[in-house]
Amino acid sequence: MQLRELSAEIRIPLHVLQLYVRMGLLPALPAYDESHVRRAVLVRTLLDVGGLSYSSARRVVQKIDMSPPPIGELCGTIQYALPSAGSEAQDQNWDRARERVQALALARNWRVSPENPAWHTLTQTLVAVEWLGHDDLLRLLDTYADALEPVVAAEVRLLHEQPDPESAAAHMVTGTVLGDVAFSALRRLIHEHASSQEPSECP
Numbered sequence: 228m229q230l231r232e233l234s235a236e237i238r239i240p241l242h243v244l245q246l247y248v249r250m251g252l253l254p255a256l257p258a259y260d261e262s263h264v265r266r267a268v269l270v271r272t273l274l275d276v277g278g279l280s281y282s283s284a285r286r287v288v289q290k291i292d293m294s295p296p297p298i299g300e301l302c303g304t305i306q307y308a309l310p311s312a313g314s315e316a317q318d319q320n321w322d323r324a325r326e327r328v329q330a331l332a333l334a335r336n337w338r339v340s341p342e343n344p345a346w347h348t349l350t351q352t353l354v355a356v357e358w359l360g361h362d363d364l365l366r367l368l369d370t371y372a373d374a375l376e377p378v379v380a381a382e383v384r385l386l387h388e389q390p391d392p393e394s395a396a397a398h399m400v401t402g403t404v405l406g407d408v409a410f411s412a413l414r415r416l417i418h419e420h421a422s423s424q425e426p427s428e429c430p
Contacts, residue, residue, distance in 0.1 A: 230259065233263060269393040276400055287304055
């Protein structure tokens with residue numbers, strides 16, 4: 228199929244696909260096939276859902292093209308490419324928060340790198356918690372982790388079921404970004420439900 232036909236099939240405007248080609252996110256070819264449908268969908272997911280820059284999206288695409296990576300490696304590439312909140316600070320509050328995150332990861336035997344952007348985001352969150360004096364939130368960290376570990380295990384199983392790296396990468400970005408939004412919405416709904424119950428009725 229021609230680029231115009233690819234545009235019609237996946238409902239991405241032709242000028243957008245032409246931009247992908249110019250940015251090296253989609254190859255310039257005389258004809259495209261189903262593999263390029265998956266690639267175009269992945270690129271759009273990385274850019275529009277994940278909020279990645281063109282250069283970050285290109286790194287993910289290049290990682291897939293070099294050799295199909297194992298799921299763990301692919302997850303790491305995307306995790307490090309996704310935008311994150313918070314920035315590192317050199318002060319005692321940051322050091323204490325970082326130590327708490329390290330202790331949590333160590334106690335739960337998580338094999339995670341301190342360079343993961345999510346590590347910095349959680350550390351920055353704990354800095355804000357301390358600054359606001361909301362120590363109750365610190366006591367909930369293990370409860371959050373207990374709830375999320377089986378959820379993540381189920382998500383990783385779904386990643387392994389994807390037929391190709393492009394589908395797995397798009398699934399991960401969508402699941403991570405939109406999953407975070409869904410978690411927040413569900414939490415608020417359950418908060419309303421729980422707050423309407425008597426204390427003795429709460430789980």
